[in-house]
Amino acid sequence: MDRARAERLYxxxxxxxxxxxxxxGTGAELELIKALPEDRDVCLGVLDPALRDLEDIDTVMARMDAAAEVKDLEDMAISPSRGFADSAAHPLLNADAQRRKLVHLDILARYCWGNEFWRVRAGATRAPFASWSTNSLWPCPQTLVRCGNPHPAP
Incomplete structure (x- = not known):
């Protein structure tokens, strides 16, 4: 990755x-974030929509930790790394798999920025990424999304 070229483009x-x-999770991806001017926001494509399997939450959160060291978390957003299809007639995943990816993205966003419903009710603040573990997830991720974060404030 040519950082000078990226800075010039930005x-x-x-x-x-x-x-x-x-x-x-490559160094080149992180270098693109480092090269971004401080006054610009970034949306990070953290999920690969071409893969049917869901990404490991701890792995994605470790990448978010690394990004948060070079860019303020409040200047970031997350999304799939690209669209779910090259054309409407040829989706990479079926509708159910796409929905699972988007629910997974919602869970990741709640881990990054906190769950507004949980925060309002409990008066809690966002915990550091390292305090979250996939071992503490309820068996049904949809419950986490619908009902708010079931974890007590750290």
Whole structure:
């Protein structure tokens, strides 16, 4: 990755938010974030929509920890790394698998930025990423999304 080229590109294109791939965990992906000007936001593509299996939460959260060391978490968002299809007629995943990926993304976002329903009710603040563990998830991720975070405040 040529950091100088990335910095030049970021400076020439008047975009407030950049959508960057961040689903492989490579150093080049992190370098793209480091090269981003401080006044620009970034949306990190943390899930690969071409893979049917869900990404490991701890692995994605470790990547988010690394990104948060170089960019303020409040200037970030997350998304799939690309669309679910190259064309409407040829989706990479069926509708059910796409929905599971989006629910998974919602869970990851709640781990990153906290669960607003849980925070309002319990008066809690967002815990550091390292305090979350996939071992503490309820068996049904949909319950976590519908009902708020079942974990007590750390």
């Amino acid at each position: 400076g020439e294109i008047p975009a407030d938010r950049w959508i960057l791939p961040y689903d492989k």
